[in-house]
Amino acid sequence: MPHSSKRNSPGGSHPARGPLRPGALAIFSCCFLLAALLAAGGCRGSSGSPSHVCVAGSTSVQPFAEKLAEIYMHQHPEMRIDVQGGGSSAGIFAASQGAAELGASSRELVGPEKNLQDIPIAYDGIAVIVHPSNPLTNIRLEDIRRIFEGQLTDWGPLGLKPHPIDIITREEGSGTREAFEQLVMGQKEITPGALVQDSNGSVREIVAGDPHSIGYISAGLVNEQVKALAIDGVLPTRENIKEKKYRLVRRLHLVSKEPPAGPCKAFIDFVLSPQGQHLLEAEGLVGIK
Amino acid sequence: MRTQGKFIERVLFLLALSAVSSLVLITVFIFMEGLPLIVHTGLKDFIFSTHWAPTKGHFGIFAMIVSSILVTLGALLLGVPLGLSCAITLAEFAPARVRRVLKPALELLAGIPSVVYGFLGVVWLVPLIREHLGGPGLSLLAASVILGIMILPTVISISIDALTAVPDIYREGSIALGATRWQTVRRVVLPAASSGIITAVILGMGRAVGETMAVIMVAGNALQLPTSILDPVRTLTSNIALELAYAAGRHREALFATGIVLFVIIMLLNLSATLITRRR
Numbered sequence: 314m315p316h317s318s319k320r321n322s323p324g325g326s327h328p329a330r331g332p333l334r335p336g337a338l339a340i341f342s343c344c345f346l347l348a349a350l351l352a353a354g355g356c357r358g359s360s361g362s363p364s365h366v367c368v369a370g371s372t373s374v375q376p377f378a379e380k381l382a383e384i385y386m387h388q389h390p391e392m393r394i395d396v397q398g399g400g401s402s403a404g405i406f407a408a409s410q411g412a413a414e415l416g417a418s419s420r421e422l423v424g425p426e427k428n429l430q431d432i433p434i435a436y437d438g439i440a441v442i443v444h445p446s447n448p449l450t451n452i453r454l455e456d457i458r459r460i461f462e463g464q465l466t467d468w469g470p471l472g473l474k475p476h477p478i479d480i481i482t483r484e485e486g487s488g489t490r491e492a493f494e495q496l497v498m499g500q501k502e503i504t505p506g507a508l509v510q511d512s513n514g515s516v517r518e519i520v521a522g523d524p525h526s527i528g529y530i531s532a533g534l535v536n537e538q539v540k541a542l543a544i545d546g547v548l549p550t551r552e553n554i555k556e557k558k559y560r561l562v563r564r565l566h567l568v569s570k571e572p573p574a575g576p577c578k579a580f581i582d583f584v585l586s587p588q589g590q591h592l593l594e595a596e597g598l599v600g601i602k
Numbered sequence: 603m604r605t606q607g608k609f610i611e612r613v614l615f616l617l618a619l620s621a622v623s624s625l626v627l628i629t630v631f632i633f634m635e636g637l638p639l640i641v642h643t644g645l646k647d648f649i650f651s652t653h654w655a656p657t658k659g660h661f662g663i664f665a666m667i668v669s670s671i672l673v674t675l676g677a678l679l680l681g682v683p684l685g686l687s688c689a690i691t692l693a694e695f696a697p698a699r700v701r702r703v704l705k706p707a708l709e710l711l712a713g714i715p716s717v718v719y720g721f722l723g724v725v726w727l728v729p730l731i732r733e734h735l736g737g738p739g740l741s742l743l744a745a746s747v748i749l750g751i752m753i754l755p756t757v758i759s760i761s762i763d764a765l766t767a768v769p770d771i772y773r774e775g776s777i778a779l780g781a782t783r784w785q786t787v788r789r790v791v792l793p794a795a796s797s798g799i800i801t802a803v804i805l806g807m808g809r810a811v812g813e814t815m816a817v818i819m820v821a822g823n824a825l826q827l828p829t830s831i832l833d834p835v836r837t838l839t840s841n842i843a844l845e846l847a848y849a850a851g852r853h854r855e856a857l858f859a860t861g862i863v864l865f866v867i868i869m870l871l872n873l874s875a876t877l878i879t880r881r882r
Contacts, residue, residue: 372847399848484848485654485655486845486847486848486850502658505826506826507824507825509823510823511844
């Protein structure tokens with residue numbers, strides 16, 4: 314009996330009922346996507362007006378640039394400063410093409426890029442962090458490389474209780490990762506076994522929760538939840554970063570095609586002024602002056 | 603009156619058309635953005651290489667395809683038995699009053715934003731796994747458990763619909779032949795509702811494959827092929843969401859190409875759901 318009943322099963326007559334309508338969801342999300350794309354294109358559309366500056370590029374610089382722009386626009390209501398992400402390379406490219414007045418970069422200029430105007434605005438250290446309960450206080454740069462390369466997978470050889478190391482890295486394309494690869498990894502690639510998180514904050518959150526983990530974040534964002542390691546005996550303190558004793562330091566730059574003039578120059582002057590530099594220091598960076 | 607009716611008909615038709623055309627546009631857009639990379643890398647290398655380093659020119663998503671499949675299977679392993687037994691209890695054994703309260707309550711589960719599930723996972727499930735089972739906690743297992751819970755409302759509510767759509771005559775006939783309640787459910791009602799239940803499973807699977815936020819938060823997103831359920835994994839959806847923010851050029855195309863693969867998988871799932879329901 315049951316076998317014959319299978320043929321006219323009524324169960325399937327309402328396949329699309331239930332709380333989910335995937336089609337509608339897709340359409341909605343795409344509308345959002347389109348809106349986001351349009352918003353991202355907004356910079357190009359309105360730039361060129363006399364009191365408007367567009368800053369595009371490194372996502373490591375972005376939060377600081379946004380803060381600076383906010384304060385600056387508050388003091389100069391007639392000015393408009395748009396800040397966008399996109400990555401260092403994209404920012405440098407945008408500046409060289411004139412698509413943005415200023416490019417933001419968290420890496421040094423290379424090759425033909427050196428023809429652009431390069432304005433360093435701050436130093437940013439990259440701190441290698443572990444759980445506060447981790448007895449390790451110092452680590453050799455070489456060991457960091459071996460850990461992230463996937464050669465050194467256990468805390469044992471470093472003199473700790475043997476336990477596999479949980480490696481936390483940033484996602485491909487991140488400026489912090491790019492700088493870390495440049496400063497630590499050399500030609501080696503970060504192991505595919507590493508956990509990937511998409512922000513400084515979530516790397517810190519994971520390391521704070523996992524006693525066996527190691528990760529790296531911008532030095533300005535280290536707090537009491539995690540412990541920054543000294544590298545070859547040097548802690549990532551403000552002084553050590555400024556005096557270049559600490560090894561993992563990158564410079565944050567603004568880049569422009571022509572020597573800055575007009576509103577562009579006014580904004581750069583503000584960034585380099587004691588007030589601007591103080592703002593950057595308050596946000597955890599180390600001033601360039 | 604008639605012209606007004608015609609007018610409204612036209613307006614509705616136009617609205618329907620615009621909804622469909624946006625879907626078509628999106629499809630075309632995804633393929634236009636992603637196909638150049640697949641052509642550039644070669645379909646075989648794109649799908650069967652595990653080396654993903656897009657800023658260095660390596661675009662292999664095999665590990666992510668495998669991870670997506672494993673996470674989804676894990677979610678089904680947990681969600682389907684739970685969901686199905688819940689649906690059978692509610693549809694066949696529970697008093698109608700209980701069903702009237704519980705079914706909408708279960709459907710409410712679907713309304714909880716996925717980020718909340720992910721957050722719960724990070725705060726509660728991940729440390730639990732790390733402390734008791736080992737590994738970093740962020741893992742295939744964590745993602746499967748969270749997704750298993752997330753697909754419950756889909757599985758339960760569609761299964762209940764399927765079960766309640768089985769005519770009572772079947773049940774009465776079976777009981778009249780001397781079968782017990784359970785024998786009736788197992789031998790008569792379940793087979794009769796099977797295509798609906800399979801649809802429920804496939805739609806649940808679609809939800810699991812497509813889920814992004816909660817998975818990013820608990821899966822660990824590592825690029826390797828997992829060797830144990832405690833290993834961190836990255837799914838196709840996570841890959842797109844993680845890297846989209848900074849991606850440019852080939853990297854961006856590679857993410858759209860990941861989207862194409864995902865698109866094809868979801869299409870196949872939906873298609874099989876439709877075919878199974880039609881084959882009555």
